[in-house]
Amino acid sequence: MAREKSGRADPARTLALLWRTGEGPTRGPKQGLTVDRIVRAAVEIADADGIGALSMRAVAERLGVGTMSLYTYVPGKAELLHVMFDTVLGESALPDAAGLDWRTALERHARADHALAQRHPWVVQLWGPGLLLMGPRVTARADSALRTVADLGLTEAEMTHVVGLVDAYVRGITQVAVDVNRDAVTSGVGYEDWWAESTPYLERLIQPARFPTLTRVWAAGSYEEAPDAGFEFGLGLVLDGIETLIRSRRPAPAVAPAQSPAPQE
Amino acid sequence: MAREKSGRADPARTLALLWRTGEGPTRGPKQGLTVDRIVRAAVEIADADGIGALSMRAVAERLGVGTMSLYTYVPGKAELLHVMFDTVLGESALPDAAGLDWRTALERHARADHALAQRHPWVVQLWGPGLLLMGPRVTARADSALRTVADLGLTEAEMTHVVGLVDAYVRGITQVAVDVNRDAVTSGVGYEDWWAESTPYLERLIQPARFPTLTRVWAAGSYEEAPDAGFEFGLGLVLDGIETLIRSRRPAPAVAPAQSPAPQE
DNA sequence: CGCCGTACCGTACGTCATACGGAGTTGGCG
C-alpha cells in the first residue's frame, strides 16, 4: 500500500534548505525572492491568523508574487513548515549552561519553549515532525538542553530521557492552552463565550452523583483559571522528580542545596 | 476580525450529540443511519489510514451513502471528530481508585492513555480541543483521574495541576512517537529509510565541535531506540515529583503506603 | 551573438468541506 507521491520527501533537499547549504544558480534571470523572505512572510501570517490561514496562495499574495513562484525556492508546503519551525526556534537565546546549576538551566529551557509557544502558537502543532528533521536551530537547542544534564553521572540514555521528559511536559501543557485559543479564534466564538454558553447544559449533564470529585473541583473554581495556569507548578514537580534521580546517582552530595521547595505562590 | 462562520459552533447542539441527549424526529422517513455507525466508520478509517485520510466522502462511501447524508446526523466534520475522540476514550476501562494507592492509580491512568494512543494514533492530534468539550467519557476520565489524588491533603487547584501534569507528560511523550510514524505513513518513506538516507548528510552537518554533547549522546546510540522508549522512565520521575509534593503536605506518613487508609466517602 | 538553463507564473486538475434545493417518504391530525 505504499503511495509513491512522485518525487516528494527528499531528505537531501530538505536538509540543504534547513541548513542553507546549496549554491544559487549561475545562469538565468536574477532571483527576485529569497527563502528567508518567504519564511518571514509565512511566519507573519501564521502568527496573525493561525496556521490554518497559512496557504501558499496567502504567502505569495503577501509577497506580491504568483503562487507558483514560491516553488522555485521551496519544494512544497511541508518543507516550508519545517523551515518556519527551525527559524522561529532560533529566536530565543539558549541559556548558557556554564555557571548554572542543572536545575536552573533546565528550567530556563522549559520557560523559553513555553514563551515561544505564546508568541507563535502554531509551533505546538509542528513540534513532533519538526524534531525529526534536525535543522540547525533544533540541533543547537538539543545540544544545549543535553548539556544541562551532561555532567551529573547519568548515562547517555538517561540524559536523553530527562530532556525528553521536560520537553514532553512543556509541549503537553502548552498545547492545551494554545489549542483552546486556536479553537476560539477559528470558530469565532471565543473561549469565554463558548464556556458561558455551555455551562447551563454542562451543569445539567455533569451531576455530582456521577462525578463527585470533578464537581467538587469545579465548585472550587479550579477550572476558571487559564488552562496552563499550572505550568510553573508542574514544572517544579518535574524537576523535583529529576532531582531524585540525580541524587540517587550521586550518592553523597556534600550538602543538599534545596529542600523540596513548596513556596509556590 | 470576527469571522461569522454562519451557524457553526453551537455548544448546545454539540453537547447533545456527545451525550446523546436529543430526541429523534417523530415525523418523516425512517432514519437509515445512526451517529454510532458514522462514528464507527470514521474511527476505522482513521485507524487504518490516518486522520489525514478521514474525509466526509470517505466515511460516506464506507457506509454506502451519499456524502451529504452525513450532515443529517452530524453538524460537520469538527463535531464528528469530537464524538470520535470521546468514543474511543471510553474503550479503556478506568482504574478503580478504591483500594489502590494514588501512585499506582495515576500510573494506570497514564499507561491507559499511552496504550490508547498506540491503538488510535490520531487521538493525540485531537487531545487539546477534545478536552475542552466535555463529552461523557472525557468527563468520566477526568473525574476518575482527580479521584486518584482526592484524599491526599491537596487543594483543589493542586489536584487539577497534578492531574494536568501527568496528562501533559503522557500527551507530549506520546506525540513524538506517533508523529514520527504518521510522517512515515503519509510520506511513504518510512522512518528507517528516511533516517538512513539523511544520516550521511547529518553527519556532515552536525560536527562534534559545534554540538559536543549531542554528538556524544548520538554516538552512544541513544537516538536509535524508539522515540518514546523513555516513557516508563519519565513517568516514574513525574510520579516521584508528585510524591515529594504529597509528602510535604502530609508531614508524617506514619508507615508504608500499604497501610489501608480509611476509605473516604 | 546565440544558446539553454532558469525564474516567473497562468492555467488546470483533483481534492476537500459544505451550502442549497429538490425529490421522495412518512407519521399524526383532521
Added chain:
DNA sequence: CGCCAACTCCGTATGACGTACGGTACGGCG
C-alpha cells in the same frame, strides 16, 4: 382515510486548497 408538514437523502455547485505542467522571458557563458 387522506393530506401535508416534517423529515431523509443526496446531486450539484461553490470556493477553498496544494501543486503539476508548460509557456515565456531573461541573462551568463561558450
